[in-house]
Amino acid sequence: MTASLPDRLTRYLRDDVRAMHAYVVQDAAGLIKLDAMENPFTLPPALQAALGERLGKVELNRYPGPRVELLRRKLTEHVGIPEGYELILGNGSDELISLLALACAKPGAKVLAPLPGFVMYEISARLQGLDFVGVPLTEDFELNAPAMVAAIERHAPAIVYIAYPNNPTANLWDDAAIERIIAAAPGLVVIDEAYQPFASRSWLGRLAEHPHVLLMRTLSKFGLAGVRLGYLVGPREVVGEIDKARPPYNVSVLNCEAALFALEHAAEFERQATMLKQERERVQAALAQLPGIRAYPSEANMILVRVSDAAAVFAGLKARGVLIKNVCGLHPLLANCVRLTVGTPGENEALLAALSATLKEVSK
Numbered sequence: 539m540t541a542s543l544p545d546r547l548t549r550y551l552r553d554d555v556r557a558m559h560a561y562v563v564q565d566a567a568g569l570i571k572l573d574a575m576e577n578p579f580t581l582p583p584a585l586q587a588a589l590g591e592r593l594g595k596v597e598l599n600r601y602p603g604p605r606v607e608l609l610r611r612k613l614t615e616h617v618g619i620p621e622g623y624e625l626i627l628g629n630g631s632d633e634l635i636s637l638l639a640l641a642c643a644k645p646g647a648k649v650l651a652p653l654p655g656f657v658m659y660e661i662s663a664r665l666q667g668l669d670f671v672g673v674p675l676t677e678d679f680e681l682n683a684p685a686m687v688a689a690i691e692r693h694a695p696a697i698v699y700i701a702y703p704n705n706p707t708a709n710l711w712d713d714a715a716i717e718r719i720i721a722a723a724p725g726l727v728v729i730d731e732a733y734q735p736f737a738s739r740s741w742l743g744r745l746a747e748h749p750h751v752l753l754m755r756t757l758s759k760f761g762l763a764g765v766r767l768g769y770l771v772g773p774r775e776v777v778g779e780i781d782k783a784r785p786p787y788n789v790s791v792l793n794c795e796a797a798l799f800a801l802e803h804a805a806e807f808e809r810q811a812t813m814l815k816q817e818r819e820r821v822q823a824a825l826a827q828l829p830g831i832r833a834y835p836s837e838a839n840m841i842l843v844r845v846s847d848a849a850a851v852f853a854g855l856k857a858r859g860v861l862i863k864n865v866c867g868l869h870p871l872l873a874n875c876v877r878l879t880v881g882t883p884g885e886n887e888a889l890l891a892a893l894s895a896t897l898k899e900v901s902k
């Protein structure tokens with residue numbers, strides 16, 4: 539695209555933006571889509587019809603108003619946040635990550651996170667003009683607490699991100715290491731619990747111990763990736779400042795109504811999450827039987843697997859109709875790693891059969 543940019547525009551567009559690559563969404567047409575940690579279940583038909591009716595009555599002619607405030611209150615109840623704490627809404631947690639960077643974008647400000655990790659922390663930081671400092675995890679994807687503390691002392695980051703569980707490694711990090719990082723951090727620490735529906739632990743109950751720690755979650759992995767709704771929880775005075783950077787109508791009336799509907803039917807989504815956790819254990823057990831690969835423990839709806847040749851496994855699965863994510867190129871610690879999203883029982887069967895056949899072919 540850069541080649542066709544009119545000459546006179548090149549001097550107005552940021553050089554760093556022009557040098558960026560756009561976020562690539564893989565084409566999944568005709569494939570079993572196990573690449574993006576989406577919940578594979580759609581709503582049961584009766585709920586689809588009920589939702590359709592609800593959405594039909596939404597006042598599309600009005601800017602978002604009281605319903606968004608209602609959603610904020612309902613989520614506050616649903617999550618059960620501590621006294622003196624507040625919750626703000628984002629158009630997905632991706633938007634909240636941007637707002638955090640924007641609110642902290644002073645000259646010289648930095649964002650720090652372990653790597654490999656969620657790519658948006660770095661992309662958002664750079665787009666808002668902040669420096670990004672990545673600190674490698676250990677070989678077994680644990681936090682390197684001494685390295686994290688040393689980097690925090692050296693760089694004094696405005697924001698430290700801790701994804702709990704982490705993407706793409708899917709593990710929950712050691713809480714004692716997180717405590718050390720929180721104690722060392724001079725600015726905000728954001729604990730990103732995007733995969734909370736599938737995890738065995740949460741930091742929610744420990745928030746009140748640390749006024750500079752914020753908790754971020756999303757309804758995406760819960761089952762509403764298409765809706766775009768994330769939230770940030772923290773002390774009222776702190777999230778109130780971040781909220782000032784938010785565009786006034788960032789959550790559309792349709793997002794809002796769909797999220798309200800989902801909260802009213804939270805039991806259905808909990809049932810789906812329970813089934814996905816069972817499926818994750820079943821897939822893990824099957825992966826453990828396959829030769830020449832190593833599947834890492836998971837507290838999310840994805841499993842990181844190290845194979846002998848990630849590109850060949852990715853291609854072999856795709857040829858058999860299954861789309862996964864090859865994360866091999868993202869970081870040296872992910873050499874020959876692929877990331878599998880846990881799908882429906884049928885999708886997982888197809889994935890395991892395709893993987894088994896692919897591994898036989900690759901090892902020839």
Ligand SMILES: *Cc1c(COP(=O)(O)O)cnc(C)c1O
Pocket residue numbers: 575629630631632633656701704705730732755756757758763766767768
């Ligand atoms: C998927 C993901 C998100 C993004 O969620 P959205 O609400 O869909 O923007 C945030 N953090 C992590 C670690 C993720 O994997």
